[in-house]
Amino acid sequence: MADLLQILTMAVTVGSLYALIALGYTMVYGILKFINFAHSDVVVLGAWGSFLFASALLPRVGVGAPLPWWVGGAALLFAMALCGLTGFLIERFAYRPLRGAPRLNVLITAIGVSLFLQNAGQLQFTLVRGDDTAQPPAPALRLPFGTQPQRMPTLLPDSDLLVIGEGQSTARIGSLDVVIIATALALMVLLDLLVRRTKFGMAMRAVSFNTDSAALMGVPVNRVISMTFVLGAVLAAAAGFLYVLKFPTVQQTAHPTWVLVGLKAFVAAVVGGIGNLRGAVLGGFLIAFAEQFGESYLQKYLGSGLKDVYVFSALILVLLLRPTGILGSPLREKV
Amino acid sequence: MKNSMRSISRRRAATVFLTAAATLGGGLGWLIAPAGTLADDAGKPILIGHYGSLTGAEATFGKSTSNGIKLALKEFNAAGGLNGRPIELREYDTKGDPKEAGTVVTRLVASDKVTAVLGEVASSLSLAGAPICQEHGVPMITPSSTNPRVTKVGDMIFRVCFIDAFQGFACARFAVDRNAKRVATLYDQSSAYSEGLARDFKRAITKLGGEVPSEQRYKAGDNDFTAQLVAIRGTNPDMIFIPGYYTDVGNIAIQARRLGISCPLLGGDGWDSDQLAKIGGEAIEGAFYSNHYAAQDETPKVQDFIRKYKAEFGDIPDGLAALGYDAAKLLFDAMKRAKSLEGKDLAAAIAATRDFDAVTGNVTIGPDRNAVKSAVIVQMKNGERTMVARVEPDQAKE
Numbered sequence: 001m002a003d004l005l006q007i008l009t010m011a012v013t014v015g016s017l018y019a020l021i022a023l024g025y026t027m028v029y030g031i032l033k034f035i036n037f038a039h040s041d042v043v044v045l046g047a048w049g050s051f052l053f054a055s056a057l058l059p060r061v062g063v064g065a066p067l068p069w070w071v072g073g074a075a076l077l078f079a080m081a082l083c084g085l086t087g088f089l090i091e092r093f094a095y096r097p098l099r100g101a102p103r104l105n106v107l108i109t110a111i112g113v114s115l116f117l118q119n120a121g122q123l124q125f126t127l128v129r130g131d132d133t134a135q136p137p138a139p140a141l142r143l144p145f146g147t148q149p150q151r152m153p154t155l156l157p158d159s160d161l162l163v164i165g166e167g168q169s170t171a172r173i174g175s176l177d178v179v180i181i182a183t184a185l186a187l188m189v190l191l192d193l194l195v196r197r198t199k200f201g202m203a204m205r206a207v208s209f210n211t212d213s214a215a216l217m218g219v220p221v222n223r224v225i226s227m228t229f230v231l232g233a234v235l236a237a238a239a240g241f242l243y244v245l246k247f248p249t250v251q252q253t254a255h256p257t258w259v260l261v262g263l264k265a266f267v268a269a270v271v272g273g274i275g276n277l278r279g280a281v282l283g284g285f286l287i288a289f290a291e292q293f294g295e296s297y298l299q300k301y302l303g304s305g306l307k308d309v310y311v312f313s314a315l316i317l318v319l320l321l322r323p324t325g326i327l328g329s330p331l332r333e334k335v
Numbered sequence: 336m337k338n339s340m341r342s343i344s345r346r347r348a349a350t351v352f353l354t355a356a357a358t359l360g361g362g363l364g365w366l367i368a369p370a371g372t373l374a375d376d377a378g379k380p381i382l383i384g385h386y387g388s389l390t391g392a393e394a395t396f397g398k399s400t401s402n403g404i405k406l407a408l409k410e411f412n413a414a415g416g417l418n419g420r421p422i423e424l425r426e427y428d429t430k431g432d433p434k435e436a437g438t439v440v441t442r443l444v445a446s447d448k449v450t451a452v453l454g455e456v457a458s459s460l461s462l463a464g465a466p467i468c469q470e471h472g473v474p475m476i477t478p479s480s481t482n483p484r485v486t487k488v489g490d491m492i493f494r495v496c497f498i499d500a501f502q503g504f505a506c507a508r509f510a511v512d513r514n515a516k517r518v519a520t521l522y523d524q525s526s527a528y529s530e531g532l533a534r535d536f537k538r539a540i541t542k543l544g545g546e547v548p549s550e551q552r553y554k555a556g557d558n559d560f561t562a563q564l565v566a567i568r569g570t571n572p573d574m575i576f577i578p579g580y581y582t583d584v585g586n587i588a589i590q591a592r593r594l595g596i597s598c599p600l601l602g603g604d605g606w607d608s609d610q611l612a613k614i615g616g617e618a619i620e621g622a623f624y625s626n627h628y629a630a631q632d633e634t635p636k637v638q639d640f641i642r643k644y645k646a647e648f649g650d651i652p653d654g655l656a657a658l659g660y661d662a663a664k665l666l667f668d669a670m671k672r673a674k675s676l677e678g679k680d681l682a683a684a685i686a687a688t689r690d691f692d693a694v695t696g697n698v699t700i701g702p703d704r705n706a707v708k709s710a711v712i713v714q715m716k717n718g719e720r721t722m723v724a725r726v727e728p729d730q731a732k733e
Contacts, residue, residue, distance in 0.1 A: 003565050003569070006561065006565055006594070007561065007562060007565065010559065010561045010562075014559060122390050122394075147390050147391065147394035147395075148394065148395065148610055149581075149582050149585070149610060149614055150610075150613070150614070151585065151613050151614045151615075151616060158593065168568055168569055168571050169568075169569065170594075170595055172593065172594065172595065174593070243558075247558040247559065247586050248585070248586070248589060248614075248616075249558070249582065249583075249585040249586045249614050251558075251582060252391075252394070254390075254391060254430075255556065255582070256555050256556030257556045257557075257558050259556065260556040260557075292561070292562060295562035295563070296562040296565065296566070299551075299562070299566060303552065304550075304551045304552045304553075304562070304563055304566065305524045305551070305552025305553050305554055305563075307553075307554070307557065307562075308554065
């Protein structure tokens, strides 16, 4: 019973992260009808951006001292701003010149942007060269990230909020899980309000429905597309930040971890019905439940280490039953 | 077609022919020229190759190895090289990717025509490069691939580290000596190294009277080990053996402690990195791992190596740097003894290595081209690596 609760907590936590990332995939697909493969690299940028920000800020507020509550929030905002800007630049310089080009070209470009970001992130050069002999050593600002995995500073103490059971079967629900789930849900609700209740959201939906008609009605299509990329990137930044809070080894930018996270979030978007925002959230949770419960409860029969198998089996199953995803609308081919 | 042929005037055709002939002649002359100088290659550098993960997920592995090799190279060249001929290193990045490893090793042996190849660290990558070296008859020495299959590729492939069968035994011996008889394992099923070491460990500990109550697997790239750790927790083991790489161990240790698992963690040489203490933080405190050498070893040759390495690169060498250094030195030693630098003669000289005085212990190349040597067990104490035990190769024979 306690084990079940533990797995459930993990599934909800991981699911909310997948959902945040899946939203970015699904928004871009909804508007431009192509998969932005560079999206997972924006997640990485969010993780590393918040790591750099937090490790630069920590010495200034005092190491070891109880952290002021705003440090985590500031790191989150910094990552969001950095990723929002990057998302904007990616769209402006990589995708906009290809507007109207065959969709395959855009797809290949997306893969190119992804590889560029992965490899550029491994470069490292020192901006402020510290004097090596100085005691204590002068701080050196190293940019961008290099090839070494790093440890994300503990911005939030992960204290137990709820402990159920005892001994070998204990469920511990930590404050970190609650913060991650709450932040993710708050962002999802905000996005939902933005899309459904504001004028900008209406413009987004209009562009998604029919780009040409929207343009004729006076919707600034390019600006809406730019903003969609920025929104997706901001959510990705939040996901990256929350991810490294939960799994504090910040892996280098080309590590399989990130590819896998991106891929699973993409699967989540497809399972929920790509192009549908609520579907992406639903898909994110579904995928997380499949991998967590599959790994825990089927390992007796199938062995462990098969998380990805459960995720992709879920994908195949959903696509067999509902080819457009759970909440996806049937494809209307224009004749 | 006919018309177009006719349209070329005779004179034009003649010019084209002459130009072609001149180019061909020049090309041939260029091809012949270096052959003429082959006889007196004294003073010409000898090329050796290194392929390693200089970027990618396990970048410290490649970089440390590369530093070790470069240090050995510098010393050897400063001492006059091989009868006055300096040795030159050609180094390519595998990015931690087996496909990339195959490409760069082909480039080393087929295009650069190196005399010998050093590399890789990860067994999966050595297994990608070894068949190419074997096929081209170029000797390859892996500094630190411990999977037994690597040297089984053929008679051109050697190693200067112990194999996993021994490392698994050393870990099992250490666990049993500390009265940890029920040891769960958690390994990376996508890595030849991790999977092989877990199996060798299980075989050894069963032989020593212990047992493995739970065997859990993950895949490179996993960050969340909750499901596996919950299953391990249910069996209440005395210790957990995690033969993965340092990049994974941080998250595993943190999550294990978070789930209230308090038993010691044990690992293999894949843990050996300066980053381990940083990534794992307090969760890795008290954990053990087996390694090729310990920087705390008081032996003069170890301390001497550490001093030289520190002067050159600024930090304390890890085991992989020491092995890179040893592999290069062993290769140079064999080059001196070899009848010629032909692949076959060089391989014979490497195979004949007996009691070579290396930083990571005396190396004798056995009949299966593996090195026979001891292992050390290191413990993380206050973020520092401390040597706690040494396991000798003859103990494994009992």
